[in-house]
Amino acid sequence: MGGQTALNLCIEVSEKGIWEKYGVDIIGVDIDAIHITEDRERFRKLMNEIDIPVAPAKIATSFLEGKAIAQELGFPLVIRPSFTLGGSGASFVHTKEEFEDLLSKGLHASPIHEVLIDKAVLGWKEYELELLRDDNDNVIIICSIENLDPMGIHTGDSITIAPCMTLSDTAYQKMRDMAIKMMRSIGDFAGGCNVQFAVSPDEKEDIIAIEINPRVSRSSALASKATGYPIAKIASKLAIGYTLDELDNQITQSTSAYFEPALDYVVVKIPRWNFDKFKGSNIELGLQMKSVGEVMAIGRSFQEALQKACQSLEIGRNGLGADGKGKTDQDEILFDLKHASGDRIFRVYDAMRIGIPLKKIHNITKIDYWFLNQIEELVNLEKKIESYNIKSLPTSLLLQAKMKGYADRQIAHLVNCLESEVYQNRQDNNVQRVYKLVDTCAAEFTAKTPYYYSTFEMPKEVMVKNTLKMKVL
Structure with missing residues (x-):
């Protein structure tokens, strides 16, 4: 019962x-x-047997073996220990000088003293798919997840978005077929699976498999919350012999669990780090997971969900920006972009605020242009809002800011007024939040037990009843 530790114990x-x-x-x-x-x-x-592309790699079980492989493949390389959790012992190796020390650490981290040394695919985009399979060999995709950060940062330390934003439909369908083929190839079992891929950032969109986890993982928990589909519960029932078509969708109660969830909203997850509690620790992100928690936000757009997630981190920020807490020194910002840490998304915003070109930010971070353009739109909107005061601010611009996830406090900072004044302005102009459904089906069927998220995009999806109501104290 559980994750990586349970799998290791199961084998032992x-x-x-x-x-x-x-x-x-x-x-x-x-x-x-x-x-x-x-x-x-x-x-x-x-x-290789089932024709799924992977990065060139070889296994080493000794120090000398590892050195020979490094000489054959050339740098940069990735060292991945076998049977470890959260990327423990894994590392990128850029030069021959650092290889020996990192190889020793990798071999030591593996309980079977084994590492995979593979050619690094730096800058490639990383994706995940969550799958479920039953005894009749029916397989469905629950959710696609895209990492904002490129390959090189552990997925547990990366900002992730569901569903995928920058993947073409052709590439998605190919990835889907590969994931199903991979799940069927590893064994004849019913349950859940998580598959990770890397995709080249060019127009060819070459896809290689990174790994497959035959268990409910951190990503499964995110996908479950993001879609409203109870992955762990359904996976447990599939494991004891139920089939997907026999199980009901818990939210609609009129469709089966065989229906793949449809999302008409965007979910953003941002990890939470506690580096301040571990003075002297290396805060640069890499293949080993360092986050201690995460926040998840739902919005009608990536921009809204990103702002909400930033507001939920409890790190003293009012959102992605518009709070006067960003950096303005160009050298400091560029250094932070090159050495990714927990606040890199804020440094991307700061870089745009001081006029660093998008192309330069992309070349340093390898973050897809689509995400950078979305953040640039926020920066441009803020500059437009700053030219007004609270009395002259057009209602259309206020509504636009709220739809993009800006808190009243951020807008107050931009127009130099009190937060309460922004709130009153909204009330006077009927700019109010509405609630929409997480129902697994994008409103195709009536939802009996959905949950809700707030947004400022009309129309509202909540039906208010005239029956007696209770207040929870």
């Missing part, structure tokens, strides 16, 4: 013959699937 108990001795059946995954997905060499060989 199996090797001691305990499952067989007591007649224990493993459900939701099988032993061979764990071996294939956690043993980097077996995974790579299987992908």
